[in-house]
Amino acid sequence: MTGTLKRRALLLVLLLVAAWFTVPAARSFAAGGCTPTGAPPPADAAQRKVRDLDWDGRPDTLWVAQSRDGSPSSQGHIDRVVGVTTASGDNAQVEVASASPIPLAALAIDAQQDGQHQIIVSDGRSAQLYVFADCKLQTVADNQGAPFLFDLQNLRDHGTGVGCGDVGPSSPGRHLVGLQALNEGLWTVRRTEIDLNGTLATIGPSDTVTAASAQDPAVISAQTISCGDLTLAKDGVQQP
Ligand SMILES: [Ca+2]
Secondary structure, eight states: OOHHHHHHHHHHHHHHHHHHHHHHHHHHHTTSOSOOOSOOOOTTOEEEEESOSSSSSSOEEEEEEEEEOOSGGGTTOEEEEEEEEOTTSOEEEEEOOOOOOSOOEEEEEOTTSSSOEEEEEEOSSEEEEEEEETTEEEEOBOTTSSBOEEESSOTTSSOSEEEEEOOSTTSOSOEEEEEEEEESSSEEEEEEEEEEETTEEEEEEEEEEEESSTTSHHHHHTTSBEETTEEHHHHSEEOO
């Protein structure tokens, strides 16, 4: 073999090796779903079929579980875990840090109707936000890098619920909104837009609407977690 042929053969081999590594990686998220990895949910996990999270056209599964860490140093500490199992058999999970004794509940949404899928996890006092992206459950953070947290009981004077809506013309279209129902003689609901870009959440514009009474649908909605037709109570999965 001449030097030129050897170089050509080597180049061909390199191209084939490169193709071998790039094609499955690119296809794993779109056509065939996420590549099967990770441990499946515990047998006693609460599970629920949700919409297609990894764009392979098949519905996926959201689950919530708890497990008692058996190590002596843990002192019987219970880990609470939220996970996604795709139809293709991939498992992603995240441990939810929370001091609340209230069972966790999780809801999968596409707040901006742009194909990004968020998982809202409530412990009754606050709600943490995750995004299912690159076949992983990733924590959504604010622009300071801190995990984004919704107040659900106005404990930090931030809010009472979570919804999806369109606040103001500056960024058209549906967004995630933080909701704060207040009764100061007159019921009001403050809505604050949360702009999502992957794992980054940025506070957007806000407005305040008035409501007639505690039974006003705007007030009731502002004390729950929902997005469009989906509600945490009806479409979420509850920790067993
Ligand atoms: Ca899927």
